[in-house]
Amino acid sequence: MKVSLSGVSHNTASVEIRERFAYSGEALPAALRAMLRLPGVREALILSTCNRVELSITSQDGDDPRALITQFLRTNPNLEGLPVGQFLYHHEGPDAVRHLFRVAASLDSMVLGEPQILGQLKAAYAVAKAEGALNGPLESLLTRAFSVAKRVRSETGIGRSAVSISFAAIELAREIFGSLTGRKVLIVGAGKMSELAARHLRRSGVSRIFVTNRTRDRARELAGLFQGDIVEYDQFLPRLPDIDIVITSSGAPHYILTRDQMRRVIEARRNRPMFLIDIAVPRNVDPEVNRIDNVFLYDIDDLRRVVDRNRQERQKEAEHAETIVAVEVQRMLSRMKAGEVTPTIVSLQEQLEQIRLGEIARARGKLGSLTPQQEEAIEALTRGIISKVAHGPVSEMRRLAGEPDSVHLVDVIRRVFHLEHKAGS
Secondary structure (H helix, E strand, O other), rough: OOOEEEEOOOOOOOHHHHHHOOOOOOHHHHHHHHHHHOEEEEEEEEEOOEEEEEEEEEEOOOOOOHHHHHHHHOOOHOOOOOOOHHOEEEEEHHHHHHHHHHHHHHOOOOOOOOOOHHHHHHHHHHOOOOOOOOOOHHHHHHHHHHHHHHHHHHOOOOOOOOOOOHHHHHHHHHHHHHOOOEEEEEEEEHHHHHHHHHHHHOOOOOOEEEEOOHHHHHHHHHHOOOOOEEEOOOHHHHHHOOOOEEEEEEOOOOOOEOOOHHHHHHHOOOOOOOOEEEEEOOOOOOOHHHHHOOOEEHHHHHHHHHHHHHHHHHHHHHHHHHHHHHHHHHHHHHHHHHHHHHOOOOOOOHHHHHHHHHHHHHHHHHHOOOOOOEEEEHHHHHHHHHHHHHHHHHHHHHOOOOOHHHHHHHHHHHHOOOOOOOOOO
């Protein structure tokens, strides 16, 4: 049995191509059942996200897994007319193990260290498990991948620094205020980046979010996403003394907050700190505002510098993470190699035990009544003989596990000892 993986990702295919490969959540169970109907396929998993679609299987040693997965994909009507093989990458054996570990640890993600992929992989595992599609080497590999990802998270700082503009803004806000619990936020303008920043702020515990925009309908729409309150656009200045964090992304062609206005605001706040995030281009806030004590202004370029610095830090941590993955891959391969010969070892031990018990039973009629000490002596003698007979072939199978010669050795031992072939061996 061998584990293999084929797929497309942001590294190999455009979003238009990835969309055609993608599976909706509702389609996954039926797709998994169809994969299991392919000849020789014992296990199956489908990971489908916006950045990757990967199909993993366990198949018989004599089968061509790449051909099996390609054959399955060609039944997808969304891929009709597409040269499927042109976009697929394929991994088997050690390469498949390493790839799955790197994916789980977010080392292959578009945003290095992002945490979402592990949750997506666990969700794919849950669906496959519910469909009875995992019950062997692939399941063991996935559960180990989850442990490897946890180890990478706990032993490196790969996920600690913000690498998105919106989240970098929240990190800076925490540096200024400490906890964001109870803070009030005003969003001026209703752009996508403001929405993302507001989502992070809401999760960080801010008490209220106010929204103002030249178009009131858009302000109402954005406020509805966060159970926020609408402030009329021509009334937001008088509200500023009560606001702790301001995010501006208005399309206004001029400054909507000047140095003089902000000086009056901070005086009204009795010099309590205030954080301004100006992500508009052109800028909404006069840069001179930064000269006012207790007013902290960051524009889009400031945030990008924070993001770039954090990306460099994540890259350094990724080098440590890659070392962890390399060690874990070798450990997993050792387990898998041992697992390849385990069914034969178990069969051999069971066969020899049956022979031992049969011979003892056959001899009892001749030996007559035995004392407990004699029974114990016979048990020890026969078990010792069986152990010595099994030691040579068992040791050799374990030594050669995973090597090309092991397949021939296992076959010889099965024929010599008349062992039945079992599924998975």
